[in-house]
Amino acid sequence: MTTTDTPAPAVSEGLVNGLYREGEPIADSKAPSGPLQNRWEERKFSARLVNPANRRKMSVIIVGTGLAGASAAATLGEAGYNVKAFYYQDSARRAHSIAAQGGINAAKNYKNDNDSTFRLFYDTVKGGDYRARESNVYRLAEVSAAIIDQAVAQGVPFAREYGGLLDNRSFGGVQVSRTFYARGQTGQQLLIGAYQAFQRQVAAGTVTSYARHEMLELIVADGRARGIIVRDMVTGEIETHLADAVVLGTGGYGNVFFLSTNAMGSNVSAAWRAHRKGAYFGNPCYTQIHPTCIPVSGSHQSKLTLMSESLRNDGRIWVPKDPADCDKDPREIPEDARDYYLERIYPAFGNLVPRDIASRSAKYQCDDGRGVGPAVDEVQPDGSTKQVRRGVYLDFADAIKRMGKSTVAAKYGNLFDMYQRITGEDPYEVPMRIYPAVHYTMGGLWVDYDLQSTIPGLFVTGEANFSDHGANRLGASALMQGLSDGYFVLPNTINDYLADAPFEALPEDHPAVAEAHASVSERVHKLLSVNGSRSVDSFHRELGTIMWEYCGMDRSEEGLKYAIGRIRELREEFWRDVRVLGENEELNQALERAGRVADFLELGELMCVDALHRRESCGGHFRSESQTEDGEALRDDENFAYVAAWEWGGEGEAPVLHKEDLQYEYVEMKQRSYK
Amino acid sequence: MKITLKVMRQTGPSAEPRLVQYELMGISGDMSFLEMLDVLNEELTERGEDPVAFDSDCREGICGMCGIVIDGEAHGPERTTVCQLHMRSFKDGDVITLEPWRASAFPVIKDLVVDRSSFDRIIQAGGYISVNTGAAPDAHATPVPKEDSDRAFEAAACIGCGACVAACPNASSMLFTAAKVAHLGLLPQGQPEREARVVNMLQQQDAEGFGGCTNIGECAAVCPKEIPLDVISTLNRDLGKALAGRG
Numbered sequence: 036m037t038t039t040d041t042p043a044p045a046v047s048e049g050l051v052n053g054l055y056r057e058g059e060p061i062a063d064s065k066a067p068s069g070p071l072q073n074r075w076e077e078r079k080f081s082a083r084l085v086n087p088a089n090r091r092k093m094s095v096i097i098v099g100t101g102l103a104g105a106s107a108a109a110t111l112g113e114a115g116y117n118v119k120a121f122y123y124q125d126s127a128r129r130a131h132s133i134a135a136q137g138g139i140n141a142a143k144n145y146k147n148d149n150d151s152t153f154r155l156f157y158d159t160v161k162g163g164d165y166r167a168r169e170s171n172v173y174r175l176a177e178v179s180a181a182i183i184d185q186a187v188a189q190g191v192p193f194a195r196e197y198g199g200l201l202d203n204r205s206f207g208g209v210q211v212s213r214t215f216y217a218r219g220q221t222g223q224q225l226l227i228g229a230y231q232a233f234q235r236q237v238a239a240g241t242v243t244s245y246a247r248h249e250m251l252e253l254i255v256a257d258g259r260a261r262g263i264i265v266r267d268m269v270t271g272e273i274e275t276h277l278a279d280a281v282v283l284g285t286g287g288y289g290n291v292f293f294l295s296t297n298a299m300g301s302n303v304s305a306a307w308r309a310h311r312k313g314a315y316f317g318n319p320c321y322t323q324i325h326p327t328c329i330p331v332s333g334s335h336q337s338k339l340t341l342m343s344e345s346l347r348n349d350g351r352i353w354v355p356k357d358p359a360d361c362d363k364d365p366r367e368i369p370e371d372a373r374d375y376y377l378e379r380i381y382p383a384f385g386n387l388v389p390r391d392i393a394s395r396s397a398k399y400q401c402d403d404g405r406g407v408g409p410a411v412d413e414v415q416p417d418g419s420t421k422q423v424r425r426g427v428y429l430d431f432a433d434a435i436k437r438m439g440k441s442t443v444a445a446k447y448g449n450l451f452d453m454y455q456r457i458t459g460e461d462p463y464e465v466p467m468r469i470y471p472a473v474h475y476t477m478g479g480l481w482v483d484y485d486l487q488s489t490i491p492g493l494f495v496t497g498e499a500n501f502s503d504h505g506a507n508r509l510g511a512s513a514l515m516q517g518l519s520d521g522y523f524v525l526p527n528t529i530n531d532y533l534a535d536a537p538f539e540a541l542p543e544d545h546p547a548v549a550e551a552h553a554s555v556s557e558r559v560h561k562l563l564s565v566n567g568s569r570s571v572d573s574f575h576r577e578l579g580t581i582m583w584e585y586c587g588m589d590r591s592e593e594g595l596k597y598a599i600g601r602i603r604e605l606r607e608e609f610w611r612d613v614r615v616l617g618e619n620e621e622l623n624q625a626l627e628r629a630g631r632v633a634d635f636l637e638l639g640e641l642m643c644v645d646a647l648h649r650r651e652s653c654g655g656h657f658r659s660e661s662q663t664e665d666g667e668a669l670r671d672d673e674n675f676a677y678v679a680a681w682e683w684g685g686e687g688e689a690p691v692l693h694k695e696d697l698q699y700e701y702v703e704m705k706q707r708s709y710k
Numbered sequence: 711m712k713i714t715l716k717v718m719r720q721t722g723p724s725a726e727p728r729l730v731q732y733e734l735m736g737i738s739g740d741m742s743f744l745e746m747l748d749v750l751n752e753e754l755t756e757r758g759e760d761p762v763a764f765d766s767d768c769r770e771g772i773c774g775m776c777g778i779v780i781d782g783e784a785h786g787p788e789r790t791t792v793c794q795l796h797m798r799s800f801k802d803g804d805v806i807t808l809e810p811w812r813a814s815a816f817p818v819i820k821d822l823v824v825d826r827s828s829f830d831r832i833i834q835a836g837g838y839i840s841v842n843t844g845a846a847p848d849a850h851a852t853p854v855p856k857e858d859s860d861r862a863f864e865a866a867a868c869i870g871c872g873a874c875v876a877a878c879p880n881a882s883s884m885l886f887t888a889a890k891v892a893h894l895g896l897l898p899q900g901q902p903e904r905e906a907r908v909v910n911m912l913q914q915q916d917a918e919g920f921g922g923c924t925n926i927g928e929c930a931a932v933c934p935k936e937i938p939l940d941v942i943s944t945l946n947r948d949l950g951k952a953l954a955g956r957g
Binding site for chain 2: 106109110113124125126127128129130131133134143145181183184185186187188189190192193194195196197198199200201217218220223224227230231232234235237238244246269296298299300332333335336337338340341409456457458459522523526570572573614616617621622624625
């Protein structure tokens with residue numbers, strides 16, 4: 036099916052697993068054929084153009100102003116379109132892209148170390164565990180070099196060498212130095228660059244900026260995305276905004292787990308409302324779990340903080356052999372009573388095993404009762420609460436002995452300071468404690484090669500779409516994708532759609548507008564009138580516990596089925612017993628969160644269904660039934676080399692699965708091994 | 711531990727602010743300051759009282775969204791953002807007073823939430839380099855001395871939280887504006903617009919109602935990103951050149 040087809044796909048009869056139906060496969064992702072290197076040029080040439088004089092008659096709505104949204108808004112504004120940009124923060128500069136620390140990859144080959152577009156492409160497809168599209172990933176690698184040029188021209192202060200040229204480092208186990216960075220603030224600096232370009236267009240009058248506005252519904256009229264309904268978060272006004280096309284650059288949905296490294300406000304609502312209006316959701320179960328986060332300290336924790344993975348280069352990871360030692364001062368536990376489990380199980384890679392393996396291994400130690408740090412309450416499958424220690428030691432004692440404290444401080448000082456600030460412990464004296472946390476979601480709205488969703492006129496960029504990472508995301512590739520989509524891809528593909536615009540103006544009383552407006556008002560009213568006994572956060576925490584336990588690092592058929600049942604019960608309870616105080620006509624943060632949690636309660640179920648149906652392990656998705664004898668993730672390329680694109684089946688109805696087969700012409704699929 | 715909070719509450723922009731007292735038990739030193747406020751809000755919700763509105767987002771000290779005056783100091787007793795301040799910085803039995811950023815250019819929206827869109831408008835007045843997407847020269851075409859680049863980076867680390875304004879007796883935004891002027895002015899890419907930038911940004915700063923800079927230095931003393939005070943001298947030098955150039 037192509038995205039411009041409107042008839043609903045034929046749906047097979049009967050539920051699979053009692054949970055979903057299977058629909059027709061997706062036949063066409065609109066990627067041009069022919070040699071990989073020519074496809075993007077080919078597509079740019081074949082896309083229709085819009086005459087500059089006509090652009091000012093056309094309007095585009097952009098939701099989200101992170102790297103993907105702000106860069107797209109700035110670029111489309113420069114091109115002369117009328118852009119309206121919406122975001123829930125008070126300033127576009129605050130989007131969560133700002134928190135990315137590590138760096139951004141680009142195939143510049145500035146180090147003359149044999150890097151190339153093809154090598155970046157190859158590493159990314161392999162890193163995504165062969166569940167990403169070749170055409171998309173190649174384009175990402177191709178565009179990467181121009182991103183660096185653009186950012187430098189904007190004044191982004193990347194690290195430089197004494198000769199004045201840009202410095203690079205190697206990142207995430209890659210064998211070439213292709214990562215550009217600005218100390219530990221690469222995300223902040225790139226976002227500020229995009230934000231400034233955005234503000235320049237605001238001053239020029241091409242972009243209108245809507246701070247503290249949240250998208251709550253998509254308007255689809257006559258088969259096309261034509262606008263959005265937003266809530267002004269200060270006045271509560273429910274506003275209608277219409278345009279010729281809508282772009283979502285709204286980020287990922289890791290907050291479904293409640294505790295994650297995402298910003299508190301990051302949510303799925305815009306994408307989820309679009310999904311309910313017909314946009315397919317691709318690979319929702321693909322979640323990246325990062326192994327080196329600061330562990331939970333207590334039951335009131337609101338978020339988790341990531342520490343750079345570079346710590347694993349010199350730190351040694353261990354837990355006590357005897358669970359009775361877990362609450363002892365680690366310095367008093369003798370060497371022979373410690374289990375350096377990664378070094379023991381994976382002697383070849385030791386503490387440097389890939390993220391998913393390091394994460395799972397930590398979980399197993401803690402499940403086994405050998406976790407360290409404060410004991411925190413954890414809800415068990417039977418609903419009871421148990422005290423569990425969720426942490427493993429990351430010990431620099433040997434490194435300090437070997438290199439000296441000052442060398443360790445020079446290398447990792449800022450991370451040690453951050454750790455000390457958050458935990459109150461001195462990591463030079465006592466081993467750090469780490470535990471995995473949810474970091475990035477590779478799933479998102481399904482898009483074709485043009486970044487268009489299954490709803491004509493609805494485009495999706497950056498982490499909000501599913502397209503470029505496959506089942507695993509490599510370090511320094513998220514910033515690359517956000518900016519590639521926003522500066523270069525979308526502005527060159529959306530023209531083709533807008534060549535048919537401007538579309539006939541929609542009257543405010545058009546049934547599609549009236550319906551969307553009414554549904555938002557009704558929903559807000561409903562949330563405020565339940566007046567139950569439980570706070571929004573208590574539901575969110577409980578959902579997060581279920582997701583983390585059963586759809587987290589290790590997923591099994593039994594666990595996922597149980598989780599689906601629990602999520603359904605919780606959702607029912609939410610709508611019966613949630614307590615949201617105050618009114619709509621004011622700044623009401625509980626109301627904002629309630630709407631988002633309501634959407635997470637639906638998305639969570641779809642994530643579990645997706646994880647359940649994918650009876651293989653790949654990247655961040657580990658099915659305990661699908662592992663090698665050594666406990667490694669075992670892919671099933673024969674049966675699962677496809678994108679799972681889910682169609683909303685209707686309220687209370689089963690979702691419909693559409694498969695997009697993945698073809699690998701340029702990269703051979705291989706099994707991973709780290710022994 | 712037990713904490714007493716005195717929170718400046720205000721139902722809306724035009725409402726009278728009033729100081730309301732709350733007692734909190736069982737606060738752990740490991741909680742961040744904002745997690746402590748989450749606990750307060752859960753309790754208020756249970757009692758059927760309107761929770762305290764405050765801004766926060768990343769909660770890891772980089773987005774700049776949070777900001778509260780705590781016992782008279784912007785972001786509280788330590789030099790960090792409120793989200794990275796922990797309750798272990800306080801003692802059992804402490805009485806803590808919370809107020810929003812106070813400045814006429816930052817009108818209060820509700821409780822501890824203020825409107826900082828004036829900062830965006832200062833950037834719109836020239837806090838950027840005019841370059842369109844898609845035709846930038848190769849990044850290595852213009853080398854930048856490492857010292858300049860490092861100093862530009864220092865200034866670019868500003869997170870736009872507004873603590874500088876909240877701490878300044880004149881409610882001046884000079885540190886914020888100067889950080890941007892220094893960041894872009896120190897790079898070769900920023901030269902063509904250097905003089906116009908400083909004049910236009912300062913004009914906008916005045917138009918927004920920020921006070922004048924009298925070199926008190928409170929701004930740099932509270933800045934969680936340690937933006938150095940001397941970015942203001944860089945701005946003044948640029949301003950001098952720009953005005954001289956105009957005759």
